[in-house]
Every structure is written in C-alpha cells, then in structure tokens.
Amino acid sequence: MVTNEVYNIEYDVIVIGGGVTGAGTARDCALRGLKVLLVERNDYSTGATGRNHGLMHSGARYAVTDGESASECISENMILRRIARHCVEETDGLFITLPEDDLTYQRTFVDACQRAGIRADIIDPAEAIAIEPSVNPELIGAVRVPDASIDPFRLTVANLLDARLHGAETLNYHEVEGMIVNQGRVEGVKLLNKRNGEHVEVRGRVVVNAAGIWGQRIAQMAGVNISMFPARGALLIFGHRVNKMVVNRCRKPANADILVPDDTVCVIGTTSDRIPIETVDDMRVTREEVDVLLNEGIKLAPSLATTRVIRAYAGVRPLVASDDDPSGRSISRGIVCLDHAKRDGVEGFITITGGKMMTYRLMGEIVTDAVCAKLGNTAPCVTASQPLPGSEEGAPSQHDTTKRYSFGQRAAIGRHGSLAARIETDNDIDNALVCECEGVTVGEIKYAVHQLHVHNLVNLRRRTRVGMGTCQGKLCSCRAASLMGEMNHDVKRAQEDLADFLDERWKGMRPVAWGDTLREAQLTAAIYEGLCGLDKAVDMTGKEEVQ
C-alpha cells in the first residue's frame, strides 16, 4: 500500500521508467547515498526490457559494425557474470557460417572481435556440431564467443531490490502525466496512481528520463525535443530448449539470426522494422513476422521446423537520432546521455537512452555520474563490483549437483539465487507446485506477493515463471489466482485477474496458434469457459478486445 509519506518526500532524484535501465540507475543513485524515487507506469520490465532475446551479448555481434558498442558489451558481460550470477547462464555462443554466407567474413569478424577485446575462437564445424548438436549440420565455419543467456526480469528485480535496500522508493503503476517546471527548471513530476486513480505531485532535485522509447513523450512534457526512431523487433518462443549455446549467423546483422536458450525455452529473433512513434504501444506480431522468423530460424537450427512454438512477442528498441543529424539517417546504437541543461537550457532534467539491456549498468553509471555532478555528490560508482541481491559470493546455484534440492527448490534458486532462502519450504503446502511446467511452489508465490511488488498474475509471472511454460497458465493460473484471492481477501478481483491473465497469455499464443499450441489453447478455453464459466462470472465488456 502506498502511503502519502512516499509522495511527500523531497527526493534527490526521481527516475522515470521501471525497465532495467531505470532500475540500474535507481540502484546506482541509491548506492551513492542519494534519496531516490523510481516511478513506472505499468509493471516493472514491461517495455523493451521484457521484450528482447534475453541474450547477454559478448559484443561479437557488433564487433564489425560498431566497435565501441562491442567493447562496452564485453566489459559489461564480464561484470554481469560476477554481479548477477543468478540471472546469467554461461552458455557461450557460436557464430556459424552457412554455405550461402561468405566465409571470408569470418576473418573480418574474428579480427574485429579481437580489437574489441572479445575472445573469438575459430573451431572446426565438426566440433561445433559436437558441442551444439542442434546447429545446422551444413555449416562451413564456426566461431566460439563468450555469449550467454540472461533473464531481464530477474535482473530488473534484483536491481530494484538493491535500490530499495539502500533506501530507494519504487512505485509501479504510477504514470507520469506531466512535469513540474519552474523558471526553466524541472522540479518534480505529476503522477497518476493507476491503481486508485489518484493524482499526485512529487518533487525531486533532478529528474532522470529512463523511459526507453516512451522517453520522447516524457521529454516533451519538459518542453524538450528528442527524436526517437523506434525499431520494432519480433521474436518467437519455442516450447523447450533445442540448443544449449547461443547460435548466431556469422554475417552482417540481419533478421532472425540469433537463437538463445532462455531458461526452459529457446527464443529466435529478431526482425527489425522502423515504425512510427505513434504505434509503439501496439505489440501485436504479424503473420509476416512469424514467417520470417521461422524461415530464417531453421537455417540456424533445422529442428525448429518441427519444434512447438508457444508464443510470439515484439518489442521496440529505443534508438535515438544523433543531434547533429536529426533526420535519423545516422542512428546511434550506443548509449546516449543528454543533460538538458546543456542541450536545451532546461535544468534538473537528464535523459538516458539508446544503449542495450546489456549495457544497462553502464548507462546507470553514466547518468548517475551526471546526476551526482549536479548535486555535488562525489561518491564513486560501486555497481560494477558489488553483487546484486541473490548473487552474493557463495550464493547457492541451481547447477550444483552436490546439493539435494527438491525440484521446486532448485528452480527457485535458479530464479532468486540466495534470496530463495526467504521462501518457506518447511511444510507440504508451501512445497506444493502451483506451476508444474516451471516448478513454482506455493512458498515462492507467497514470497513474490509479499516482497516483490506483485499486484496481479501478470506481475507474478514476471517475478516467478508462473504461466510461462508450455501450457501458458492452463493449470497454474487458477491455482495462483486462488492463492492471491486468499492473500488479498478478494475473490472477485482474483476472478477478474484470472480472466485478464488468460487473455494476456492468449494474445501471445494467437500468432502461432496451430498444432499443439492451438490444442492447448482450446483445452484452456474449454476448461475456463466451458467448464468453469469464467466468461460468465467476469464482466469483460469494456475490456480491450482480444486481437
């Protein structure tokens, strides 16, 4: 429950945006002793943070085209392996050359990697098949690089937890409606609490715009113009891992040329299309996108042709036009930090954008440096060396076979690292599985609801993995809704939440609703509508039409 106290504090810094960049910024600011408020209009990690590959780039992908980004990536990659161990799986990656690709590019690629400080070992195609059996057997070349898999939801939550541990306040479902601007100086934000409809004003000495693609709109509220160039990318999730390593194409970056093993699934992506800024909230995946992803994806791993697709999703990269070329022809993929005092004459307002999930920490460091410069704070940045909560030295690991964890415990350690110790495991009820696909127990759900800012089932899904397995919530959503209904003493709300959640799951299934995924969806509909009459119990009129 948000008390008015939270609104009445005068903050050193207000961070707008609950993606990984905002979370990383809030953490950095808090660790340097600043009084921080982070506001997010939806749930945490709902924008580009939760809508990418989950790839922890080695930087190899950018080595040829953007050496600076490549260097940033490998440096952050090595940092995240230390500070965010429970969010990272050290899978390594392959860059494969297929017969239709130019093998001479491999040399260019390896040289560029070496210049950027990225280890890149050319290996024999036969060895590549041996270490990654899913790879296209027709490959004529392979390079091994330190790519890895990372969970952006966990990473964001861990940053938020640490920020809060160091005194920060974080509010989700608080939308910025306007800026408090006084004599050319931003002095705070006007907020809408979307959970109760209340309008409030909160003051801060510096406001950081970390709103990703929505940052253009935020900047406009302060009278500042930023030209964003939204680049949309669609991805497909397969029902299980076909690959153990990240698989990339060794050529200039193109559509659907990265396959990432993410937790229990694997993800192919992405497409890349420039879209008008007005359409950034439309995340529907088109048939054409699905076709491109599948047709290109099978070139990396042929078994994708017969592997079940469980979901499709899309995200929008917040690319920024260089200030010296507002046409957008030269778009930077690098980190952009704009001090609007210098750029636009608006004091107390900084935008941090561009970049990648990979470089969120560095972005946080850069913008916090700028904030500290304004506030006269000289504390050094420690985020590169201080582990995130859950990843401390000696934290338990899901991969540790010497420990006799139960299935649910191991899965929880995989998700929460050392914080899994906060989950009750001493009775049968708390150990009972709610989500059988993903091994989420009653205890883990209680922990998430009590300690990880969970207001609804979609929030719960992002904090745990409830409903992310192949059944997409068929069995677990009802159990989880019932638990939350009990905890909140509100059955009606739990019913509505359940209906919303199933709706949200169906949206992602719809673009790939054939075969077993369609059977699955039909069984879900038969259970919830036919058997339980959920559509009769919950008034869905006025809700967004299911597309």
Add this chain to the structure above:
Amino acid sequence: MADKMQICNISENNFEQCTKCSICTTVCPVAAVTTDYPGPKQAGPDGERYRLKDPAYYDKMLKLCLNCKRCEVACPSGVHIADIIQSARMKAGEGKRASLRDTMLANTDLLGMVANKVAPLANATLGLAPTKLVMHSVMAIDKHRTFPAYSRTKFETWFKRHAQSRQDAYPKHVSYFHGCYVNYNFPKLGQDLVKLMNAMGYGVHLLDKEQCCGVALIANGLYKQAKRQGRVNAASIRQTVNTDHRTVLTTSSSCTFNLRDEYPAILGIDTRDVRDNIMLATRFIYRLIDEEKVKLVFKKDYQRRIAYHTACHMQRMGWQLYSIELLRMIPGLDLQELEQECCGISGTYGFKKENYERSQAIGSVLFKHIADAQVEAVATDCETCKWQIEMSTGLPVENPISILADALDVEATRQANGL
C-alpha cells in the same frame, strides 16, 4: 525444408505433445498414495524441459515410478510419459553402480541359475524367519516378501529331456520365449503351453539363445547389462522369425512388453522389424480360433469361478481381451473381470523395504475387489502380479495358459485339429 515447416511437432517420446490435461496423474497408482511423487505429468514432460536445460534438475523422486505405463494408456496426446521418466532415470544413473540388493533382485536369471541347483535348500532358507530378517535389515528386501519358490529342474532341461524330440513332427511351428520365471521357478507354465500348442498341431521350439529379457535390470538401473542381454535376445528372435518363419510366443506380459516396446524405447535396441512376430500365446491362439484355423475342446466336467486381473503392461498392450475371451470359451468357467487396477508390486519394486507399504497401499483397491468377487482363484498374465496377489489375498493365481491347459480335453482337441 520450408514445406515441412511446422506441419507437425516432433520431440523425443512426444514430450512436447503434452497439453497438460493431467489425466495421466489422475490414473497414476503412485501419485494416488503419496505426495512424495510429483506424478507422471510433472515427472515426465514437465520435468523433461528442465532436464534439457540442466541435468541437475533430475528429481530423485522419479525412482518411485512403477513404470506401469498406466499414464501412457490414459494420455490422449500419445505422449510416452513413462518412457520419458525411464530415460531420465537411465541418464541420471549413467556411471553409477547399482546396490547389491538391486543387482541381486535384477538378475533374475543369475539368481535362478544358482538357486535351481540347490532348490530345496534355497526354498527352505529363503522362507525362514531369520533369513528374512537378515534380508530385511541387511539387504533391505522387505520381510513380508517371500521369494518365489525355485524349481528343482529348469524348464529348458525338462524341455530338452521330455519334449524337444517330439516337436518337429507337428505340421506347424512356433518359438517360445519362456522367460526366467518359467525357467527357474515355474516350469509347469511352459509345460502347459507345450501341451496346449501341441494339441492344436503346433510344435514348440526354444530360441537359439535366450537370456533374461532385462525388465528387472532396467527397473534397477543396470542398463548396460540389459542392453547386452537385449541384443542377444533380439538376434535370436530375428533369426527364428526370418529364417524359420516362426512367431515367438510368450507367457509373461512384462517380458513381452519389454521385448516389443522397451527395447527400442529405453534400450535403443531396434526390434521394430520383428515386433509383430512377438506376442503372448493367448493372443496367438485367440486369433487362430477367430480365423477358424484351430479349435479348442474343453472337458465337460470343468467347474471353477475365477477372477481375471489385467496386469499393467497387459493393459498397455491392450491385449487383456485375448486372454479374457479365450478363458470365456471354457464352458464351466465362471469368469469375473476385475476393474483395471495396479497390484502395486511392479516387478522388483515391491520387494524393496522402502517400497513395501506404498506397494501394498497401491494394491489395496485391487485386493478388495478380489475379495468382493468371491472367487477360488485369480487369473493374470504377469508372474509378479501373481506373487503379490497370492501374498496379499491368500488366493491362488494362475496364468490363463495354465487354466486353458487344465481345462483342455487334449484328445478331443487333437482330433478336432486333424491330428
């Protein structure tokens, strides 16, 4: 490639075809009696996704699976749930040694070979209270269990001495995979089969080389040995099918299922080319009668009331109807068909001390049905079900082949078949 795109989903043991309907869990005999076992859906297709991520996610509770295959019978999506679980157990057990107890239980033929030689002594000793106590505490073989009695003469020895020379004279021929139980414990079942087949004009022949089918080896994690023995059996079966053009008959449902389906699914021994030529004798005989190729004539004065129990692997093959319909042909037999429930023994599972109580809890429903049926004996196609039901109900349990042989009017049958 593109024309095959997403036409169908292919995954090992169809694990991805699971729609999480959970019907399998509702029929799982283990999940019904303990919360320690996560049930076939979670242990099988759900767990498989995590094990693909990291084998560390192998759940040791998978050892509670009976491999009864009831989940697979129930699955509307054709997922080989029990095979997924067995394969996971096999992968997790790689490089690990089985315990002395498990090795002993699994090596039904080795134990049989030794015990045969000293059968009276072995039978007397294994039944003694002090022996049982030692086995219970040292070997962790439950004290309630009695090993099936060992025969003084092996079936193979009897066959070579008393039957083999007559077999070539018959106009038609079959081979017989007798299995360990017939060979070491209960040769009478094999003798009954020879009697029955001979009366119908079929000569019965042993395989060139028969080894234990390995069902107990698989259950106890001795996969290497199971594979070794499986390859010997597969070669012998292939030889008799391809060279002698003989069908291979069996009298044990578990051996049959193992040879036909577990060899390719679990052990990677491809027996699919000869699969249709391996079958339970009741199925073979029923089909011959159905096609009016042979006739059975039964004694006029035969009178018994017997209940038929469908063994789990019998249900998996869907063959119980052959045994039941054959038994129904016996005029004086009042046959009560029991509801399909697991007896709880699952081969060597119920012999283990840690499983005894669970094993009996699983079987309790069946035992009650048997008591309610008020019969003088129970018929079933599985020898381990026989031990369990005999121990738990006190009633004698017989293989349908023995009942048929017992009720048969041999002379009349020979005449009816033109011998």
